[in-house]
Amino acid sequence: MMETAPYASKPGDSLGRLFGTGPSPTRSEFQRDRDRIIHSTAFRRLQHKTQVFLSHEGRHFRNRLTHTLExxxxxxxxxxxxxxxxxxxxxxxxxxxxxxxxxxxxxxxALHRAMAPFGGFDHNVQALRVVTLLENRYAEHDGLNLTWETLEGILKHNGPLLSASGQPTGRYATEGLPTGLDAIPARADLRLSSFASLEAQAAAVADDIAYNAHDIDDALRAGLLTLEDFLDVPMAGPIVAEVLEGYPGLAPKRQTHEVQRRLITRSVEDVIGTSEANIGKSGVQSAEDVRRAGQPLVGFSPTMAADEQGLKRFLFSRVYRHPEVMQPVRESEAVVEQLFAHYMQTADLPGRWGEAARNASAEVGRARVVADFIAGMTDPYALDEYQRLFDARPDFR
Incomplete structure (x- = not known):
């Protein structure tokens, strides 16, 4: 295996896990984290959770699992x-x-609105709740008992939550920090004002790259747009023009795949070249130096970043707000809101969830149990529950 750079995270230097485990003769600490995540119940549920388009059987749209694998x-x-x-x-x-x-x-x-009186809902904090509290596979502890570095990456892969002066930053600047952070058990302080590792930064930009490519593919597959609609769109337009000119007689599905793979390749190459230069200029020599760098070091070049934002704006206006997408979006929001209201009034939840909701000492405690339960639902299960409770089933087709 290739030797990692000085600024890479070293599994042997990990701050460790909340609950001690013996060393593995075959896997590093980070390999063990990866394997624990793959074998978790929450990971399996991703195959039945929607990405952008609400699931239509046989249409091959991405779901959370296929997106995560990409x-x-x-x-x-x-x-x-x-x-x-x-x-x-x-x-x-x-x-x-x-x-x-x-x-x-x-x-x-919808869940964030429903939880507004109780501190709101944040999917990054919820992911931490899943891996530290809600997964119940192990005999000796709740959660997956992941390393500090993986927990840090889950929380801060998009950047610090606090500025160096301790003020909420980024999307938290207006709403404040999400509630529940103080209830996350970890081996050490997750250091909300520092950047995460380069590995977490790589995962964050990979998320953007995958989103852009597969949302174009899904929009074309759904018939919301044609390749020609992208000709004047930043980032995608030049690639579409190349493909249409180079392969004018090719089937549209294969043209689309060619656009998608070129978009991913060029995005990844841009990130690698830019990040190598950023790392070199920064002078970082350890993973700790990366956390103290004061800026992200893995990302797009300024030109590619501007083009990527232009592509996102186009997708937002022409795809995410398309009437064929918005109609089921509104219906799905109503499903979540009505489920939340019902569970809050009745504590009519199955198994350990109902017991926890009934035993909650305050309304805010019950709300968090209900939010945990709903957030863990797959799309089909949420619809089944809605049908059980309200004798109706939205048709998203």
């Missing part, structure tokens, strides 16, 4: 080229969506 592959490629720890990058990539609700971002928005 992110994992891209993150490993970036990590390998930068001589980082591929296993940590993969562990963060595989776990980054474990806190997502059913029905994609629509479900998350």
């Amino acid at each position: 992110v994992s592959q891209i993150a490993r490629s970036i990590a390998r080229s930068l001589r980082l720890d591929e296993d940590l990058a993969e562990a963060v990539a595989l776990s980054h969506d474990l806190g997502h609700t059913p029905f994609g971002h629509a479900g998350e928005r």
Whole structure:
């Protein structure tokens, strides 16, 4: 195996796990994290959770699992080229969506609104709750007992939550920090004002690359757009023009795949070249130096970053807000909101969830149990529950 760079995370230097485990003769600490995530119940549920398009049988749209696997592959490629720890990058990539609700971002928005009186809902914090509290596979402890580095990556792969002066930053600047952070058990302080490892940064940019490529593919597959609609769109337009000119008689499905693979390749190559230069200029010589660098070091070049934002704006206006997408989005939000209201009133939840809701000492405690239960649902299970409770079933087709 290739020797990692000085600034890579070293499994032998890990801050460790909350609950001690003996050494493994065959796997590093980060490999063990990756394997624990893959074998978790929450990971299996991703196959029945929506990405952007609500699931239609036989249409082959991405779900959370296929998206997660694509992110994992891209993150490993970036990590390998930068001589980082591929296993940590993969562990963060595989776990980054474990806190997502059913029905994609629509479900998350609805649950955040429902939880507004009780501190709101944040999918990164929820992912930490899943891997530290809610998974109940092990005899001796709750959660997956992951290393500090993987927990840090799950929470901060998109950047610090606090500025150096201790103020909420990024998307938390307006709403404040998400509630529940103080209830996350970890081996050491997760250091909300520092950047995460380069491996976590690689997973974050891999998420963006995968999103862009597969949302184009799914939008074309759904018939919402044609390849020609992308000709004037930043990032994608020049690639579409190349493919249409080079392969004018090729079947549209194969043209689309050619656009998709070129988009991924060029994005990854841009990230690798830019990140190598950033790392060199920064002078970082250890993973701790990376945390203190004061800026992300893995990412797009300024030109590619601007183009990528232009592509996202186009997808937002023409795909995510398309009437054929918005109608089921509104219905799915209503499903989540009505389920939440019903469970809050009745504590009519199965098994350990109902017991926890009934035993909650305050309304905010019951709300968190209900949010945990709903966030763990798959799309089909949420619809089954809705039908059981309200004798109705939305048809998203």
